[in-house]
Structure formats: C-alpha cells, structure tokens
Amino acid sequence: MRRLLSKSDPPDLEFQPLVVIEFAKHAKEETREWLVKKIMDKKKDGGSQLLIKPLVISNDEEFIYIVGGSAKRLLLGAEAVGLVKECIDGSMKPFIYNNRKEYKDWTEDGDDFLSMAECQYIIKYELDNLRAQDEKNIPGYPNSKLYPGKSIFRRLQTSGIMIQVFPLHDKEELKRLRHQWYLRIKLAFQPIDQIQHYFGDTLGLYFAFLEYFTMALIPMALIGIPYYFFAWEDYDKYVIFATFNLVWSTVILEVWKRLSSVMTYRWGSLIMKRQFEEPRPGFHGVLGINPVTGRKEPIYSSFKRQLRIYLVSVPFVCVCLYLASYVMMIYFDLEHWALAYHQEQQSTFSSLILYVPSIIYAVVIEIMNRIYKIAAELLTSWENHRLESSYQNHLVLKVLVFNIVNCFSSLFYIAFVMCDMKLLRQSLATLLITSQILNQFVEALLPYWLQKRSSRKIKKKVKSLNVDTDYTLLEQIHLEKDMDTYLGTFDDYLELFLLFGYVSLFSCVYPLAAIFAVLNNLTEMYSDALKMCRVYKRPFSQPSANIGVWMLAFETMGIIAVVTNCTLLGMSSQVSGIFEDSKRDLILTVAAIEHALLALKFILAFVIPDKPYDIQVKLDRLEFESLEALKKNQQMKLSSESLTDDDDAMNS
Structure with missing residues (x-):
C-alpha cells in the first residue's frame, strides 16, 4: 500500500481537484510519469501547464490522479477557448485576460470569476489538445504509435492504457x-x-x-x-x-x-x-497532412x-x-x-x-x-x-x-x-x-x-x-x-x-x-x-x-x-x-x-x-466592433512597419 496526496503535503502542491484521470491497472510507471510531465510542462514546451498529483493507491493497484490549475492559468485558458462573459455595461463579449476588469463579477484575484464547470471544460480542452511532438510511440508501449500533432489523451484511451477522465462534482453546490x-x-x-x-x-x-x-x-x-x-x-x-x-x-x-x-x-x-473541429478519437487511417491545418493526422x-x-x-x-x-x-x-x-x-x-x-x-x-x-x-x-x-x-x-x-x-x-x-x-x-x-x-x-x-x-x-x-x-x-x-x-x-x-x-x-x-x-x-x-x-x-x-x-x-x-x-x-x-x-x-x-x-x-x-441587434453590434478592432490592429501594424522603414532609411 502506498500513501499519496497526504494532508501534510506542502501548500504549493495544494489546489482544487477538478478532473480525475484513472489509468488501467497494467499502466506502466514510465507511461504515467511521462504523461504527468507533459501535463505540468509549460505551454511553450508542448505541455498543458496544469497541476496534477496522484491520489491514494489502494491494494487493488488503482492509478488515480487529480488535475487542477492555478487561477491565472484557467483564466488564460478561458481566453483560449473563447468563453463569453458579461461586461459591466451589460453586453456579452469574449473574455480577454488583459481586459479582465471590464467584466461583471470580476474580483481582485479572479478566483470565483469562472464556474467549476467552466474550469473543468478548460482543463478538458487543454488535455485533449496535448499533442505528440517528437515521440514515435507511447513510452513503455512500443506498439502504440504516436504521430506528430496527434492527441495524446485520445491515443491513451483508445489503447486501453487510460480508463477514464471525468470531472468531479461540487458536493455543496450539487446539494x-x-x-x-x-x-x-x-x-x-x-x-x-x-x-x-x-x-x-x-x-x-x-x-x-x-x-x-x-x-x-x-x-x-x-x-x-x-x-x-x-x-x-x-x-x-x-x-x-x-x-x-x-x-x-x-x-x-x-x-x-x-x-x-x-x-x-x-x-x-x-x-x-x-473551435476548428478535431478528428474523432476512433477515426483511423493512413498518416497524412490535413490541407487546412497543415498538421499530420x-x-x-x-x-x-x-x-x-x-x-x-x-x-x-x-x-x-x-x-x-x-x-x-x-x-x-x-x-x-x-x-x-x-x-x-x-x-x-x-x-x-x-x-x-x-x-x-x-x-x-x-x-x-x-x-x-x-x-x-x-x-x-x-x-x-x-x-x-x-x-x-x-x-x-x-x-x-x-x-x-x-x-x-x-x-x-x-x-x-x-x-x-x-x-x-x-x-x-x-x-x-x-x-x-x-x-x-x-x-x-x-x-x-x-x-x-x-x-x-x-x-x-x-x-x-x-x-x-x-x-x-x-x-x-x-x-x-x-x-x-x-x-x-x-x-x-x-x-x-x-x-x-x-x-x-x-x-x-x-x-x-x-x-x-x-x-x-x-x-x-x-x-x-x-x-x-x-x-x-x-x-x-x-x-x-x-x-x-x-x-x-x-x-x-x-x-x-x-x-x-x-x-x-x-x-x-x-x-x-x-x-x-x-x-x-x-x-x-x-x-x-x-x-x-x-x-x-x-x-x-x-x-x-x-x-x-434586440438579440440580433446585439449580435450585429458585436460583429461590427470585432471588425473595427481588426481594422484598428491592422492600421497600428502598418503604422509600426512604416515607422520602422523610416528609421532604417534615416540610419542608412
């Protein structure tokens, strides 16, 4: 019997458990450690930059992990998935982290800004988009091939290495x-x-x-x-x-x-x-290039x-x-x-x-x-x-x-x-x-x-x-x-x-x-x-x-x-x-x-x-504002490029 997730864990390892991952009993330690590292790695290194730790493993040798995330990481994830939130003026707009103070119900730390269901959706999105890079196969399983750009979680599930991934209930809110x-x-x-x-x-x-x-x-x-x-x-x-x-x-x-x-x-x-719809987990075929995304699939x-x-x-x-x-x-x-x-x-x-x-x-x-x-x-x-x-x-x-x-x-x-x-x-x-x-x-x-x-x-x-x-x-x-x-x-x-x-x-x-x-x-x-x-x-x-x-x-x-x-x-x-x-x-x-x-x-x-x-007017207004913002960004980009060219000409 092994003891994990103890009450005496350091405070920096504490987080709200949101999602549970259960591995099969035959899942190798090498595989589990590799996945944990991928989940915790930074986004720039191909990871999800989430928090994960194992739960108690009983005599049945059950391999169970809980996943969560810091408040800032989840808020940035809300921007990535395009969550729409209500602004102070009553309008509905996609959440942008840098403009977070413009949204209704925003507090100083933002811990309660997202609901538990939204946090779990963000974590699922990040886990589903955890993709293979240089790996040719799942570590510990040479016959389970991985292709660049392929979803790691979907491959683990179809290979039978991972049993299930599910979100936890909030017992008080559910009550x-x-x-x-x-x-x-x-x-x-x-x-x-x-x-x-x-x-x-x-x-x-x-x-x-x-x-x-x-x-x-x-x-x-x-x-x-x-x-x-x-x-x-x-x-x-x-x-x-x-x-x-x-x-x-x-x-x-x-x-x-x-x-x-x-x-x-x-x-x-x-x-x-x-979001651009990804292939189904059960979809199979010869490896090729998607003409739209350019990814291998x-x-x-x-x-x-x-x-x-x-x-x-x-x-x-x-x-x-x-x-x-x-x-x-x-x-x-x-x-x-x-x-x-x-x-x-x-x-x-x-x-x-x-x-x-x-x-x-x-x-x-x-x-x-x-x-x-x-x-x-x-x-x-x-x-x-x-x-x-x-x-x-x-x-x-x-x-x-x-x-x-x-x-x-x-x-x-x-x-x-x-x-x-x-x-x-x-x-x-x-x-x-x-x-x-x-x-x-x-x-x-x-x-x-x-x-x-x-x-x-x-x-x-x-x-x-x-x-x-x-x-x-x-x-x-x-x-x-x-x-x-x-x-x-x-x-x-x-x-x-x-x-x-x-x-x-x-x-x-x-x-x-x-x-x-x-x-x-x-x-x-x-x-x-x-x-x-x-x-x-x-x-x-x-x-x-x-x-x-x-x-x-x-x-x-x-x-x-x-x-x-x-x-x-x-x-x-x-x-x-x-x-x-x-x-x-x-x-x-x-x-x-x-x-x-x-x-x-x-x-x-x-x-x-x-x-x-009134709903159609609000939708049209949002579309108009999006087009205006896009034009403004393009104009700022052109102005910046023009200033750079002028500086180069003066220096020459």
Missing part, C-alpha cells in the same frame, strides 16, 4: 441544486440557469426544452379533455382538433427557437466562436466511406426495417386472435386479453429500439467518420428512420389500411403508457437502485484503508469513478421526439395523448434530475447554441404531421360526405389543403425570426 430542483415537490419552473451553471449549456438546453415542451402540451391537453369525453365515438368532431394540432406543431417550434436564442445569448454560447478516403454507407449501412437499415414490419404483422395476428377469443368468450378476462397484444408489442418495440441503437452505433463507428458532428448526424438519421418505422408503422397501418379508429386509439394509448413506464424504470429507477447498493460497498472499502489522507475526497472519487458515464442527451431527445410524434400525428383520434405526454414529461423532469445528480458521473460542460440536429428532426415530424392529419380529415365522414359523388375531387381537395398548410407552415417559419430583434 443546493438538488434541493431547488427535485427534492421539493412543487408547482414551479426548473432552475434552468442553475442547471446550466452546474452542468453546462447542453444539459441546460435539454431541460429547458423539456420544460418548454411540457408547457406547450398543456393547451393540447386542455382542449383534448372535452373532445375525448364529449365525442367518444364521433370522430368527425376531431376535425377542429386536427386543425388546431397543425398550427400548434408549427408555432411551438418557432417560438422555441426564439426562446433558446435568448437563453444561449445570456449564457454566452450563442456568440461563442466554434490520419487520412481516410471518402469514397471508401461512401461504399461502406451505401453497400453495408443502407442494406442493414433496410433489413431492420423489414424485420420491424414483420414483427408488426405478428402483432396484428395476435390482435386478431385476441378479438376472436373475446367474441367467443364475452367475459371480463377476455376483455382484458384485448390489451395484451398491444402491451407485448410495446415492450418488443422498446427492446428492438435499444438493440438497434447499439447496432447503429457500431455500424456508424465502422463507417469511420472523421468528425464527431458527422458521426452524430449519421447515427441520428439511422436511429430516427428505424424508430419512426418501428413505433409508428402499426399506427399508420391501422389508420390508413384497416381504417379502425377504435383499435388506433387503443394501440396509441397502450404504446404511450407502456413505453413511459419502461423508460422511467430502465433510465432512472433501476440505475439509482444499483448505484445505491454499490455506494454502500465503496464507503466500507474506503474506511478500511489505513492511510493519512483526505477521506472525504478519497470517498467521493471512489464513489464517482464507479458511477455510470452519461453518454449525452441522445436518448433523452429521442424520447421527446417520439412523444411529439404520437401527439402531433394521432392526437386528433386520441386527444388524451397530450395528457399522457404531459404526465410523462413531469415525471421525466424528476427522474432525469435524479439520474444526473445521483446516478451518473458529472459530464463535462459543452457549449451549445441550440439543440442541433434535433430541431431538424422535430421540424420534419411536423411536416409528416401535416400530411397525416390532412389524410385523417379526408377520411372523416364530414369531409368525405361533401364529395360523395367523386373520390377524385376529395383526393384533390385534401391534397390542395395539405399543400396550403405546408405553405403556411413554411411562411410562418420564415416570418417568425429565429432570434428576437
């Missing part, structure tokens, strides 16, 4: 956030700014969108209740509800764009300049990637879609059997049997969605996309196509082929309720229970260590390193996307869909808050100006909703009764209405600006 967020059951908005301050923009935007979507569903729910109870069998009365549905699905997305731009401007991420033929996509990925997705359709037909066979059994028995038990096929199908859908997502991740990784954004776009496309077919194909078949609105209502209700229960259990309750059991064992293990160290920090690190890693907001947005689809596509047939969606979102807020605070490791903060590709997904679903609702309107007896003599006129009329509504949808999207006028 206050939990108390405001979910420990008090109350009718109030979520503390979005506090969530963003602690977890960063990406999660702040997700919880803001979750709250906004819930509020936007309330009008649909309030209108849906009387329609459901006073038009139980008269589906023709849903014409008005379907029309409202079309307007609702368009307006809420446009309003969200404006609200999100206001939030992200206040957070500083709306005007934060994007792996090069992979885009033609080979396209072959993999169109010859392997596309056929794979098609086969999965066929499988989903085949499972759907089995479900209809079960429905037919249950209906025949009920007609024969006419008992309470047989009436309950009518819901069994839908419940089984809902469970199968959830299982297939999760299995397919794992396969889609492996396949998208095999396609070898260079950029993380490209990888995410292809993954989202694959998953959305399958989920739309898997979750909605049976509903479309019931509505437009079988024309059985009663079965459509029953299937939609069963899918909604079953999927919500499964998601809440699998995503939050089960992981929380498992984590509670694990934490009790870890606390006993830490207390058994006979070492001179800070037990509070030691226990915290051991607890958090064994927590699950939060893999991002993908699954969370996907769940909201499917709910949006159920409501916007078929709520005119089953108006209570909005009610179930509201109830789901209310429980989702608390379960997601629980899992972020108690189940998962703290994720690194990530600047985000919007919800990204998911906005396009929601807008696409809105277009599909227009087509679906227009078709349902055309099938109603109210509309079809007008065109009893000519089905052709009915089809043409419905198509004309559909095109008119789509045109209205695009006009609304064009007329309603994505950013409020």
Whole structure:
C-alpha cells in the first residue's frame, strides 16, 4: 500500500481537484510519469501547464490522479477557448485576460470569476489538445504509435492504457441544486440557469426544452379533455382538433427557437466562436497532412466511406426495417386472435386479453429500439467518420428512420389500411403508457437502485484503508469513478421526439395523448434530475447554441404531421360526405389543403425570426466592433512597419 496526496503535503502542491484521470491497472510507471510531465510542462514546451498529483493507491493497484490549475492559468485558458462573459455595461463579449476588469463579477484575484464547470471544460480542452511532438510511440508501449500533432489523451484511451477522465462534482453546490430542483415537490419552473451553471449549456438546453415542451402540451391537453369525453365515438368532431394540432406543431417550434436564442445569448454560447473541429478519437487511417491545418493526422478516403454507407449501412437499415414490419404483422395476428377469443368468450378476462397484444408489442418495440441503437452505433463507428458532428448526424438519421418505422408503422397501418379508429386509439394509448413506464424504470429507477447498493460497498472499502489522507475526497472519487458515464442527451431527445410524434400525428383520434405526454414529461423532469445528480458521473460542460440536429428532426415530424392529419380529415365522414359523388375531387381537395398548410407552415417559419430583434441587434453590434478592432490592429501594424522603414532609411 502506498500513501499519496497526504494532508501534510506542502501548500504549493495544494489546489482544487477538478478532473480525475484513472489509468488501467497494467499502466506502466514510465507511461504515467511521462504523461504527468507533459501535463505540468509549460505551454511553450508542448505541455498543458496544469497541476496534477496522484491520489491514494489502494491494494487493488488503482492509478488515480487529480488535475487542477492555478487561477491565472484557467483564466488564460478561458481566453483560449473563447468563453463569453458579461461586461459591466451589460453586453456579452469574449473574455480577454488583459481586459479582465471590464467584466461583471470580476474580483481582485479572479478566483470565483469562472464556474467549476467552466474550469473543468478548460482543463478538458487543454488535455485533449496535448499533442505528440517528437515521440514515435507511447513510452513503455512500443506498439502504440504516436504521430506528430496527434492527441495524446485520445491515443491513451483508445489503447486501453487510460480508463477514464471525468470531472468531479461540487458536493455543496450539487446539494443546493438538488434541493431547488427535485427534492421539493412543487408547482414551479426548473432552475434552468442553475442547471446550466452546474452542468453546462447542453444539459441546460435539454431541460429547458423539456420544460418548454411540457408547457406547450398543456393547451393540447386542455382542449383534448372535452373532445375525448364529449365525442367518444364521433370522430368527425376531431376535425377542429386536427386543425388546431397543425398550427400548434408549427408555432411551438418557432417560438422555441426564439426562446433558446435568448437563453444561449445570456449564457454566452450563442456568440461563442466554434473551435476548428478535431478528428474523432476512433477515426483511423493512413498518416497524412490535413490541407487546412497543415498538421499530420490520419487520412481516410471518402469514397471508401461512401461504399461502406451505401453497400453495408443502407442494406442493414433496410433489413431492420423489414424485420420491424414483420414483427408488426405478428402483432396484428395476435390482435386478431385476441378479438376472436373475446367474441367467443364475452367475459371480463377476455376483455382484458384485448390489451395484451398491444402491451407485448410495446415492450418488443422498446427492446428492438435499444438493440438497434447499439447496432447503429457500431455500424456508424465502422463507417469511420472523421468528425464527431458527422458521426452524430449519421447515427441520428439511422436511429430516427428505424424508430419512426418501428413505433409508428402499426399506427399508420391501422389508420390508413384497416381504417379502425377504435383499435388506433387503443394501440396509441397502450404504446404511450407502456413505453413511459419502461423508460422511467430502465433510465432512472433501476440505475439509482444499483448505484445505491454499490455506494454502500465503496464507503466500507474506503474506511478500511489505513492511510493519512483526505477521506472525504478519497470517498467521493471512489464513489464517482464507479458511477455510470452519461453518454449525452441522445436518448433523452429521442424520447421527446417520439412523444411529439404520437401527439402531433394521432392526437386528433386520441386527444388524451397530450395528457399522457404531459404526465410523462413531469415525471421525466424528476427522474432525469435524479439520474444526473445521483446516478451518473458529472459530464463535462459543452457549449451549445441550440439543440442541433434535433430541431431538424422535430421540424420534419411536423411536416409528416401535416400530411397525416390532412389524410385523417379526408377520411372523416364530414369531409368525405361533401364529395360523395367523386373520390377524385376529395383526393384533390385534401391534397390542395395539405399543400396550403405546408405553405403556411413554411411562411410562418420564415416570418417568425429565429432570434428576437434586440438579440440580433446585439449580435450585429458585436460583429461590427470585432471588425473595427481588426481594422484598428491592422492600421497600428502598418503604422509600426512604416515607422520602422523610416528609421532604417534615416540610419542608412
């Protein structure tokens, strides 16, 4: 047993632990010492100029290090990553260290100017940009090659030498956030700014969108209740509800764009300049030169990637879609059997049997969605996309196509082929309720229970260590390193996307869909808050100006909703009764209405600006000031060169 990070360490080695690095048990001492030196070296020598020291190493031979940084180093890092902060005059500007006194909340030493999440983001940025120079391979591992300019941390992780890098929780701040967020059951908005301050923009935007979507569903729910109870069998009365549905699905997305731009401007991420995107950690290929940066990095033929996509990925997705359709037909066979059994028995038990096929199908859908997502991740990784954004776009496309077919194909078949609105209502209700229960259990309750059991064992293990160290920090690190890693907001947005689809596509047939969606979102807020605070490791903060590709997904679903609702309107007896003599006129009329509504949808999207006028003015003013500053610098440079030439002429 070895003693490290003692309470008696010299004061110059003390710093706030921000990030934890865990090496594999087989990691060689030579490798660890080399990396520690690289992290502590000055920037001019190719290092990160951060602070790092090892933690207690237990009998399990765990190699754990904690990383931090001096206040000045982190402030200079804030300037390097382009963090945007509020100035004294109320404007938002990129942080410049030399102008630090111009910013709001600046104190004399600047220790509290940056949040813990921002400091951790800066450290992650510096560690990710720790690059190989003259090294040909990782010290101690001759087979693990290094190329000039290649990220050292990414190479260590892909080689299995480093297990994980994660940011630590701030226990006091997290305790206050939990108390405001979910420990008090109350009718109030979520503390979005506090969530963003602690977890960063990406999660702040997700919880803001979750709250906004819930509020936007309330009008649909309030209108849906009387329609459901006073038009139980008269589906023709849903014409008005379907029309409202079309307007609702368009307006809420446009309003969200404006609200999100206001939030992200206040957070500083709306005007934060994007760094040049580096290759993904899993990207591989022959060593070459990037034509943009001039750095050495792996090069992979885009033609080979396209072959993999169109010859392997596309056929794979098609086969999965066929499988989903085949499972759907089995479900209809079960429905037919249950209906025949009920007609024969006419008992309470047989009436309950009518819901069994839908419940089984809902469970199968959830299982297939999760299995397919794992396969889609492996396949998208095999396609070898260079950029993380490209990888995410292809993954989202694959998953959305399958989920739309898997979750909605049976509903479309019931509505437009079988024309059985009663079965459509029953299937939609069963899918909604079953999927919500499964998601809440699998995503939050089960992981929380498992984590509670694990934490009790870890606390006993830490207390058994006979070492001179800070037990509070030691226990915290051991607890958090064994927590699950939060893999991002993908699954969370996907769940909201499917709910949006159920409501916007078929709520005119089953108006209570909005009610179930509201109830789901209310429980989702608390379960997601629980899992972020108690189940998962703290994720690194990530600047985000919007919800990204998911906005396009929601807008696409809105277009599909227009087509679906227009078709349902055309099938109603109210509309079809007008065109009893000519089905052709009915089809043409419905198509004309559909095109008119789509045109209205695009006009609304064009007329309603994505950013409020005052935010756009502030952005334009900042751009103007940046151009003026650039011109001034160029003029000063030219004047300096002119004076130098004059001095040279006089001396000659």
